[in-house]
Amino acid sequence: xxxxxxxxxxxxxxxxxxxxxxQARAVAHAEGPLVVFxxxxxxxxxxxxYRIANLLxxxxxxxxxxxxxxxxxxxxxxxxxxxxxxxxxxxxxxLWIGTFHATCxxxxxxxxxxxxxxxxxxxxxxxxxxxxxARVLKELSLDDKRYPPRQVLSRIxxxxxxxxxxxxxxxxxxFDDAILKVYEGYERYLRKANAVDxxxxxLSVLRIAEDPKSLAGDDLRARFRHVLVDEFQDVNQVQYxxxxxxxxxxxxxVVGDDDQSIYRWRGADVRIxxxxxxxxxxxxxxxxxxxxxxxxxxxxxxxxxxKPAKDRExxxxxxxxxxxxxxxVVAAQNEHDEAxxxxxxxxxxxxxxxxxxxxxxxxxxxxxxxxxxxxxRAERIPYQIVGGMRFFERAEVKDLLSYxxxxxxxxxxxDLERIINVxxxxxxxxxxxxxxxxxxxxxxxxxxxxxxxxxxGGLGTAAKKSLLAFRDLIESLREKAASAPPSDLAREVxxxxxxxxxxxxxxxxxxxxxxxxxxxxxxxxxxxxxxxAAAGQVGALSGxxxxxxxxxxxxxxxxxPRVSMMTVHAAKGLEFDTVFITGMEDEIFPFKGPxxxxxxxxxxxxxxxxxxxxxxxxxxxxxxxxxxMIFGNTRFGVPSRFIADFPTSSVKGLMTAAASxxxxxxxxxxxxxxxxxxxxxxxxxHPMERGGDAPARSFSSRSxxxxxxxxxxxxxxxxREPAEASGEGGLARGARxxxxxxxxxxxxxxDPGDDPxxxxxxxxxxxxxIKARFLRTE
DNA sequence: AAAATGGCTCTTTTT
DNA sequence: GAGCCATTTT
Numbered sequence: 001x002x003x004x005x006x007x008x009x010x011x012x013x014x015x016x017x018x019x020x021x022x023q024a025r026a027v028a029h030a031e032g033p034l035v036v037f038x039x040x041x042x043x044x045x046x047x048x049x050y051r052i053a054n055l056l057x058x059x060x061x062x063x064x065x066x067x068x069x070x071x072x073x074x075x076x077x078x079x080x081x082x083x084x085x086x087x088x089x090x091x092x093x094x095l096w097i098g099t100f101h102a103t104c105x106x107x108x109x110x111x112x113x114x115x116x117x118x119x120x121x122x123x124x125x126x127x128x129x130x131x132x133x134a135r136v137l138k139e140l141s142l143d144d145k146r147y148p149p150r151q152v153l154s155r156i157x158x159x160x161x162x163x164x165x166x167x168x169x170x171x172x173x174x175f176d177d178a179i180l181k182v183y184e185g186y187e188r189y190l191r192k193a194n195a196v197d198x199x200x201x202x203l204s205v206l207r208i209a210e211d212p213k214s215l216a217g218d219d220l221r222a223r224f225r226h227v228l229v230d231e232f233q234d235v236n237q238v239q240y241x242x243x244x245x246x247x248x249x250x251x252x253x254v255v256g257d258d259d260q261s262i263y264r265w266r267g268a269d270v271r272i273x274x275x276x277x278x279x280x281x282x283x284x285x286x287x288x289x290x291x292x293x294x295x296x297x298x299x300x301x302x303x304x305x306x307k308p309a310k311d312r313e314x315x316x317x318x319x320x321x322x323x324x325x326x327x328x329v330v331a332a333q334n335e336h337d338e339a340x341x342x343x344x345x346x347x348x349x350x351x352x353x354x355x356x357x358x359x360x361x362x363x364x365x366x367x368x369x370x371x372x373x374x375x376x377r378a379e380r381i382p383y384q385i386v387g388g389m390r391f392f393e394r395a396e397v398k399d400l401l402s403y404x405x406x407x408x409x410x411x412x413x414x415d416l417e418r419i420i421n422v423x424x425x426x427x428x429x430x431x432x433x434x435x436x437x438x439x440x441x442x443x444x445x446x447x448x449x450x451x452x453x454x455x456x457g458g459l460g461t462a463a464k465k466s467l468l469a470f471r472d473l474i475e476s477l478r479e480k481a482a483s484a485p486p487s488d489l490a491r492e493v494x495x496x497x498x499x500x501x502x503x504x505x506x507x508x509x510x511x512x513x514x515x516x517x518x519x520x521x522x523x524x525x526x527x528x529x530x531x532x533a534a535a536g537q538v539g540a541l542s543g544x545x546x547x548x549x550x551x552x553x554x555x556x557x558x559x560x561p562r563v564s565m566m567t568v569h570a571a572k573g574l575e576f577d578t579v580f581i582t583g584m585e586d587e588i589f590p591f592k593g594p595x596x597x598x599x600x601x602x603x604x605x606x607x608x609x610x611x612x613x614x615x616x617x618x619x620x621x622x623x624x625x626x627x628x629m630i631f632g633n634t635r636f637g638v639p640s641r642f643i644a645d646f647p648t649s650s651v652k653g654l655m656t657a658a659a660s661x662x663x664x665x666x667x668x669x670x671x672x673x674x675x676x677x678x679x680x681x682x683x684x685x686h687p688m689e690r691g692g693d694a695p696a697r698s699f700s701s702r703s704x705x706x707x708x709x710x711x712x713x714x715x716x717x718x719x720r721e722p723a724e725a726s727g728e729g730g731l732a733r734g735a736r737x738x739x740x741x742x743x744x745x746x747x748x749x750x751d752p753g754d755d756p757x758x759x760x761x762x763x764x765x766x767x768x769x770i771k772a773r774f775l776r777t778e
Numbered sequence: 779a780a781a782a783t784g785g786c787t788c789t790t791t792t793t
Numbered sequence: 794g795a796g797c798c799a800t801t802t803t
Contacts (some may be wrong), residue, residue: 071792101793126791198793234792266791365789370794387791424779569790591789608790619779631788632794 001376009381026286026417027051035232035254035276035282039317040302040614041293041575044255044672048228051081051096051253053086054727055226055578063087063094063533066223067246070099071234071489073555079230081230092345096224101550104201107220109564114216115204120542122195123549124286127393129197135417139440142178156183160199161236161267163206192445194411202238209245221248231573232276242625244279252280253433258313259306262569263610264601274313289316291614293575295324297650298616304645306610309603326652327613329643330623333658335368335583339375339624341656342580346381346563349578354618356625358577360564362612364589367630368582369565376563380454386566387553397521401548403493406474407481408541411445420446423502426466434459435467447474473497487525494518524548550675569613573700579616581609585637590634626659692721 011375019027026036038044044147052068055061070076076097084092085459096103105123112119113470116294124132135150156179159169168186171177190196194734196204209220227247229235233256235243243252256275299319306312346359359374361383369385376383391397399422402415421427438456439449439701450471452466456722478497494500503511503518532539557564557574564576568589583589590605591664613620623638 012785075792098793123793125793201793205790231792239791262790263792265789366794367788428779533788552792555792567790569792629794671791 001339002030015428019046020290022286022288022290023047023050023595026288027054029284030055030096030251032250033276033280034253034286035273035280035283035527036253036286036288037256037273037313037315038255038288039315040257040260040610041291041299042288042317043292044257044288045079045082047288048253048255049086052079052083052228055090056087062227062603063091064096065223066228067096067103067224067226067753068098068228068541069103069243071231072573073099073102073359073551074103074557075230078247086189099550100235100242101198102546103203104205105546105550107205108140108196108201111205111208111216111220114208114211114214115206116191116410117196118194120194121681122412122415123198123201123410123546124190124197124414125392125549125654126197127398128195131414131417132186132189133182135413136182136189137439138184140178140181142182142431147182149177152182154188155179157199158267159183160197160203161238163203163238163241164220165697168380170446188414190409194409194445199238201717202242204726206238206245207241209242221245225249226251226253228253228255230255231260233258233261233270234263235272235275237272240269240272250280253271259309259607260611261314262571262604263574264604274311287315289318291317291319291321293617294319294614295321297323297326298613298618298620299621300650301327301646302610302613303607304650305613305642307391308645309606309610323404323650325619327620327646327650329584329619329639329651329653331639331653331655331659332623333656334625334627335371336624337656337658338582339372339711342372342582342621343375343379343381345580346376346578354577356561356563357559359580360566360571360574360578360615361580361582362566362568362571362615363582364568364591364608365583365630366567368588372565372582381562382562383565383706384558384562386557386564386570391517391520392548394514397517399499400490400493400518400521401545403477403497403499404486404490404541405545406447407478407489407493408545410447410474410478413446416446419497420470423498425461425470427470429667431459431463431467438749447471474539481541485599487529488527488537489541490522500658512664568608571615572611575615575617578619579612580621580623581612582623583628584622584640584643585628585635586640587635588628588630588637588709589642591639606642609640679705683776732771 001625021045023043026034027050036044036047038047048068055066056063068076068079076099080092080095080097083095083097098106108117108121109119130149130153134144137144137147137149137152166180166187169176169183171180173370190200208214208216209540225247226249227243229243229252232254243254254273256273258270258273261268261273264270266394277285294302299317299321299757300323305318324402330338330341342361346356349359350356363369363372366387373383374732378615392401397420402418405412406415408418417432420432435446435449435453438453439446442449442452450467453459453739454467458469473496477489477493478493483675484492487577500515503515513598517617525539528544529549532543553570564574581589586592590602591607601753623641625637625645628635628637
């Protein structure tokens with residue numbers, strides 16, 4: 001590829017001038033390999049964006065010859081925006097910026113032939129992959145109790161992430177013999193369905209790029225003059241090999257922090273960044289050690305946590321900022337007490353003038369979120385949750401997507417199986433088995449086996465008729481798909497398949513929520529089309545489908561005036577003014593599962609704690625409890641060992657009123673720590689309340705007398721603000737209501753009218769439709 | 779074929 | 794505690 005187009009002169013100041021010394025050095029190394037060890041809060045995104053801007057303006061590198069890889073779509077979007085503000089939209093648009101998966105998907109659409117795929121391949125997400133494994137197990141007559149699909153799948157992924165296909169698999173023991181067969185079947189199934197999983201996206205591109213005899217490989221190796229990788233500590237072996245192959249120019253800049261490597265369980269390998277210098281002896285090394293984000297106390301607490309880590313690249317994180325407030329460590333009685341205390345501090349922060357969007361609550365596992373959520377809702381504190389049940393994993397959403405995917409790629413068997421009898425159209429298990437047999441015998445996808453099966457006879461006339469009717473339906477929708485915009489197609493699918501009618505006829509409360517979710521899905525297709533139109537393109541169905549499977553929860557995190565709640569994993573890369581880390585107890589954080597053969601990885605837990613602490617700019621609160629009900633039983637809590645690693649001088653210890661009034665707690669606490677040397681020694685005191693030492697309210701007494709509402713099914717994705725009691729006489733969505741028989745519930749929806757009917761989720765009773773006059777607002 | 783029951787499991791999940 | 798799956802029940 002030659003650069004015939006003259007590149008415009010720099011229209012913006014030389015970026016390096018705006019950077020301080022070590023960052024400027026990082027930018028200055030325009031040629032050859034470069035590794036940047038970027039401590040938490042040291043401004044690494046700034047370094048990458050300025051480096052790119054510098055390459056474009058100072059070194060005249062054409063934008064389409066620069067590849068920057070990030071780990072989330074959100075990070076990619078932010079980077080592109082920042083470069084656009086330096087170099088202009090037109091130039092930023094030409095850059096290759098994206099996640100590993102999105103970038104590879106794009107390359108693979110171009111070079112699909114070399115990978116043996118058709119251009120319209122589909123990407124199977126986690127649940128699709130599990131469905132494939134389940135089907136393969138069934139075909140091999142293997143017991144899915146002995147071989148749980150989840151475990152089998154994670155084993156397969158482990159192989160793939162290290163670049164080994166079934167041919168390179170080395171079975172150890174009889175369990176592995178079975179795994180190998182499943183692995184082979186799995187690969188065959190995907191191939192036949194013209195489908196790839198997440199690993200394949202990267203692996204397929206890698207295989208092309210590493211093939212010296214392939215023309216596509218030549219193109220890939222010559223395509224990029226500069227390659228940059230963010231969050232490099234979290235790449236796996238395959239991703240690393242790909243980066244090396246694509247950076248044939250050796251202009252490879254990797255930026256990361258080995259202290260923040262928290263995805264080992266997904267194949268990430270910290271040793272890659274630590275050993276980078278071994279692989280590239282001529283690499284320039286830059287360390288960014290000044291933290292610009294956090295107060296002195298937060299930085300010192302973070303250092304205390306990470307210092308004992310083994311094998312870390314030495315880094316001296318420092319800050320020029322004032323010590324600020326001490327890190328507050330709080331002992332609570334139980335999770336309710338903890339949540340109530342957090343809610344009070346949130347209110348206090350708000351009163352100090354901190355916007356709620358600048359407050360975050362972290363936890364180690366999602367299971368901890370429920371109680372926090374209940375209290376925030378009761379206190380009318382607006383919040384949003386990242387993670388948990390995803391919108392795109394809802395049954396009805398997946399159904400519609402399956403229809404769309406089958407219209408895009410009729411070979412996709414997982415999708416065909418999902419929707420062939422939804423809504424019910426008399427194509428039952430027996431018919432499907434016959435269809436599978438024929439498909440296997442002819443070695444074709446299920447859809448292509450329909451005609452051979454119906455021609456062959458031996459099928460009941462009713463079954464034959466249903467199958468042909470289904471095929472006609474799909475064929476006529478495919479015609480539509482060829483011309484109509486995806487949103488029209490989606491609406492048409494809902495009508496013509498009878499899906500909408502099925503929901504209309506079902507007058508249970510859930511069906512309304514489902515209809516709404518489907519409307520939301522159509523809305524998201526419209527958004528996609530509008531976005532494409534704005535960029536002067538036509539939004540194609542396959543593009544939408546790809547985006548849906550490659551998008552994540554964190555991408556949807558809104559910049560809204562609400563408290564954010566998320567796992568510590570989800571918090572990586574974010575920062576907040578005020579941060580609460582809850583559940584800082586041994587066996588919760590560091591986490592220890594019940595399964596002894598899955599050994600805990602204390603090093604990674606330590607890094608996770610470091611990530612959590614370094615998210616805070618001004619204020620950090622860390623809570624632990626004496627007792628916690630989790631996974632159905634009560635654990636007695638011992639403060640996390642990581643708390644003991646905070647330097648005493650940067651910490652203030654507190655107890656909630658409820659905790660200090662309970663003798664067993666104090667005794668238990670002391671007993672638990674007799675021989676722990678370096679506990680924070682600050683005097684335990686009651687939290688300061690405005691206007692004196694009023695005892696903190698005990699939440700537990702309230703919670704036992706009045707059960708708080710549980711979530712409605714659709715609400716976990718991104719929580720809407722608890723609605724003010726307004727509109728239909730206090731019956732706005734989210735409002736808390738009381739019912740004679742069912743107790744307290746949360747309103748999901750209201751059908752207005754003379755005699756309004758509310759859809760309410762009751763804790764313990766599920767979702768009910770109730771005439772509003774039988775409800776009273778609290 | 780839908781509904782009810784019982785048993786099982788339960789980290790983290792950038793894509 | 795609660796969600797998911799498989800099995801049983803009607």
